[in-house]
Amino acid sequence: MSVTLSPPQAVRRTESVDVAPRPYWNPYVAGIALGLVLVLTFYLMGSGLGASGALTRVVATAEDAVAHPAVASHPYWSNYLGDKPILKDWLVFEVVGVFVGGIVASLTAGRFKVTSEKGEGVTLRQRAILAFTGGIIVGFATRFARGCTSGQALTGGSLLSVGSWAFMFSVFAGGYAAAWFVRRQWR
Amino acid sequence: MNGPLAPLGAIGEEAGLVVAFVIGGLFGFVLERAGFGSAKKLAAVFYGRDMAVLKVMFTAIVTAMVGVQYLAVFGRIDLSLVTVPPTFLAPQIVGGLLFGVGFVIGGYCPGTAFVALGSGRKDALWFIGGALMGIALWAWGFPAYRTFYGSGSKGEFTIPQWLGAPAGTVAFAVILIALGAFWVATKVERRFGPCETGPEEARG
Numbered sequence: 263m264s265v266t267l268s269p270p271q272a273v274r275r276t277e278s279v280d281v282a283p284r285p286y287w288n289p290y291v292a293g294i295a296l297g298l299v300l301v302l303t304f305y306l307m308g309s310g311l312g313a314s315g316a317l318t319r320v321v322a323t324a325e326d327a328v329a330h331p332a333v334a335s336h337p338y339w340s341n342y343l344g345d346k347p348i349l350k351d352w353l354v355f356e357v358v359g360v361f362v363g364g365i366v367a368s369l370t371a372g373r374f375k376v377t378s379e380k381g382e383g384v385t386l387r388q389r390a391i392l393a394f395t396g397g398i399i400v401g402f403a404t405r406f407a408r409g410c411t412s413g414q415a416l417t418g419g420s421l422l423s424v425g426s427w428a429f430m431f432s433v434f435a436g437g438y439a440a441a442w443f444v445r446r447q448w449r
Numbered sequence: 450m451n452g453p454l455a456p457l458g459a460i461g462e463e464a465g466l467v468v469a470f471v472i473g474g475l476f477g478f479v480l481e482r483a484g485f486g487s488a489k490k491l492a493a494v495f496y497g498r499d500m501a502v503l504k505v506m507f508t509a510i511v512t513a514m515v516g517v518q519y520l521a522v523f524g525r526i527d528l529s530l531v532t533v534p535p536t537f538l539a540p541q542i543v544g545g546l547l548f549g550v551g552f553v554i555g556g557y558c559p560g561t562a563f564v565a566l567g568s569g570r571k572d573a574l575w576f577i578g579g580a581l582m583g584i585a586l587w588a589w590g591f592p593a594y595r596t597f598y599g600s601g602s603k604g605e606f607t608i609p610q611w612l613g614a615p616a617g618t619v620a621f622a623v624i625l626i627a628l629g630a631f632w633v634a635t636k637v638e639r640r641f642g643p644c645e646t647g648p649e650e651a652r653g
Contacts, residue, residue, distance in 0.1 A: 290631075299479060300512075301520070308532060357473060358473060361473075361567045378570065379572055381489065393572040395579060396553070402551075402584070407544025424610075432543075
């Protein structure tokens with residue numbers, strides 16, 4: 263295919279590499295848009311957004327597939343068993359939507375790129391290990407908190423839930439406390 | 450039509466899943482446009498270089514808070530049918546502290562990891578794999594902290610209930626706190642943010 267490429271197309275292709283991605287939205291504009299999505303969610307569904315709940319259902323489904331009796335008698339997992347499939351849940355469908363929304367937005371903004379994000383202070387291998395480690399800690403933490411930045415900070419925050427606000431301040435406290443130790447990753 | 454629609458039976462279960470997908474799509478689109486598909490931009494909030502995470506989050510919280518109370522005042526939504534995340538103070542504080550540590554190490558939170566994955570970021574896949582493992586580990590050790598997990602249960606417990614103040618007054622205070630946070634965040638960005646190039650440098 264590339265052999266039959268005509269000169270104008272070749273030129274256009276080289277140019278497209280140098281096209282800068284569209285700028286991000288102003289943070290206050292993005293915040294208002296996000297808040298309106300949340301109001302729409304409350305109005306339609308009577309509950310807010312979420313993300314970690316969907317991941318929990320993926321784990322529950324996997325464990326149920328390999329060890330159903332253990333899941334059925336497990337003090338935490340047994341709550342996820344019911345008459346319908348564990349994944350047939352609105353949070354799971356919402357998170358699939360988040361993924362697709364991310365694809366559409368990054369493609370249309372010229373920001374889609376298969377890469378890993380990191381500062382110059384760490385190697386790709388170190389970045390993968392840190393991303394995985396951070397993921398383990400975050401996953402673990404969401405179960406104590408009963409949610410994450412979506413389900414607690416955004417949703418519970420806007421509904422003025424005391425626990426959600428305590429969670430949000432704790433997230434910032436934990437992040438600022440640990441930031442110094444991983445500063446090389448982001449420089 | 451008055452809301453919330455799903456709890457009132459206006460949206461069935463199957464239709465609710467379609468609504469979930471569409472709402473998730475809007476959520477992911479806005480998060481990407483805010484720059485939250487980028488681990489570097491997300492982590493920058495913890496170094497004062499770029500406070501977009503704080504600005505977007507607080508603006509969204511204030512917008513949704515005002516929006517939902519506005520709808521309630523005009524009788525367009527029955528707030529008693531909207532689920533407020535229940536409060537379990539101690540586990541939520543411990544979970545929040547751990548979450549913050551994991552956030553700055555991993556560079557994502559669960560929702561933004563899916564936006565980053567959709568943007569082609571491979572590190573987001575590692576993060577999501579880790580999060581799945583963290584959840585499995587937590588459940589494995591659940592018997593050890595089962596009591597702690599259920600401690601301090603206050604049910605649906607809001608700041609107006611806690612302070613005995615009207616929701617409108619609390620909302621007004623939250624707006625003032627948010628404005629104060631934006632002012633501080635902008636100061637912090639000027640202090641720690643990337644050096645702005647002057648006109649001479651920009652020309653060169």
